[in-house]
Amino acid sequence: MLKTLLIACFLIVLFSGCLDDQALNPGHSENEIPAWLQERISEISSDQPYSYSEVYRYEWEEKNVYHIxxxxxxxxxCELYSENGNVLNLSDEEFFDFVEHKKDEILLWKWRDD
Structure with missing residues (x-):
């Protein structure tokens, strides 16, 4: 019994070491980043004025909103986008509602200084 338990523990440790951060944090997987946003990230990832930028996803009014x-x-x-990639031009009232009621912030991408 002890031998089986030790083997099971060893296998769990071994396989968990094989997982990368994306596998451990499925909310950050590229599969969940829309194609239009992946393209936008590709554009800004080498554009110096975007140094140290971050891309977030929020839920607001039961929809995803993306923020660069x-x-x-x-x-x-400055850069807020709807689920389908349209720029959100919010009125003052909508903007304050967004700031107050946005939830489930997830960091999707961060500028890397490699």
């Missing part, structure tokens, strides 16, 4: 945070810009929510 660009720290070198003067506005915080």
């Amino acid at each position: 945070l660009v720290p070198t810009r003067s506005c915080v929510f």
